[in-house]
Amino acid sequence: SAVISQKPSRDICQRGTSLTIQCQVDSQVTMMFWYRQQPGQSLTLIATANQGSEATYESGFVIDKFPISRPNLTFSTLTVSNMSPEDSSIYLCSVDSGGQEAFFGQGTRLTVV
Amino acid sequence: KQEVTQIPAALSVPEGENLVLNCSFTDSAIYNLQWFRQDPGKGLTSLLLIQSSQREQTSGRLNASLDKSSGRSTLYIAASQPGDSATYLCAVRRDNYGQNFVFGPGTRLSVLP
Numbered sequence A: 001s002a003v004i005s006q007k008p009s010r011d012i013c014q015r016g017t018s019l020t021i022q023c024q025v026d027s028q029v030t031m032m033f034w035y036r037q038q039p040g041q042s043l044t045l046i047a048t049a050n051q052g053s054e055a056t057y058e059s060g061f062v063i064d065k066f067p068i069s070r071p072n073l074t075f076s077t078l079t080v081s082n083m084s085p086e087d088s089s090i091y092l093c094s095v096d097s098g099g100q101e102a103f104f105g106q107g108t109r110l111t112v113v
Numbered sequence B: 001k002q003e004v005t006q007i008p009a010a011l012s013v014p015e016g017e018n019l020v021l022n023c024s025f026t027d028s029a030i031y032n033l034q035w036f037r038q039d040p041g042k043g044l045t046s047l048l049l050i051q052s053s054q055r056e057q058t059s060g061r062l063n064a065s066l067d068k069s070s071g072r073s074t075l076y077i078a079a080s081q082p083g084d085s086a087t088y089l090c091a092v093r094r095d096n097y098g099q100n101f102v103f104g105p106g107t108r109l110s111v112l113p
Helices: none
Strands: A004-007 A010-013 A019-025 A031-037 A043-050 A068-072 A075-080 A089-096 A102-104 A108-112 B004-007 B010-014 B019-025 B032-038 B044-051 B056-059 B062-067 B072-077 B086-093 B101-103 B107-112
Touching: A004 A089, A019 A031, A019 A089, A031 A075, A043 A068, A043 A075, A043 B101, A075 A089, A102 B044, B004 B086, B010 B019, B019 B032, B019 B086, B019 B107, B032 B062, B032 B072, B044 B056, B044 B062, B044 B072, B072 B086
Parallel strands: A010 A108, B010 B107
Antiparallel strands: A004 A019, A019 A075, A031 A043, A031 A089, A068 A075, A089 A102, A089 A108, B004 B019, B019 B072, B032 B044, B032 B086, B056 B062, B062 B072, B086 B101, B086 B107
């Protein structure tokens, strides 16, 4: 299994500002994944972060809005830039462990006012 | 295109009951299926992973089955407890290249003391 620490657990932010979410894993992993869960909705994959290369973004998500860093094999950050109320969501990071079992962080509950 | 549905959408039961949550998917060509629980405003906790070649997996009071040919999985919870109250999500993975999950909408479970 994998243990993922995600910070902050929640935040209330002003529109137009940016928030950086951190994700720390207790083991080295090749890929880390970032998701968004809008209120009452299921999870949507934002991007895949590989160490040493640019993140790969899913359709509808762009690097300018959601820049990602992956400086090493246990850590990644997701920044939500120039926030609007529509960005209010839960943001989650995830990794795969043995047998392709997915593990998720505790989530960051973001409210934009 | 893979679609995942879950029935029922919500369920309320008295403590001690055994219960079954259902997950259906339209494309039987899956790599694996994973059940998660999500507490309000939080991340996902992995419950059980079933590989496409497996029929069932058990962990404590939880048992998950998979019938790939009919596109169905069930999660059986024995002797339910108030602490089991959460939303239960099933997710199917297409292959082992990245996290290409399709999530179901979830079943919201309330176990009453």
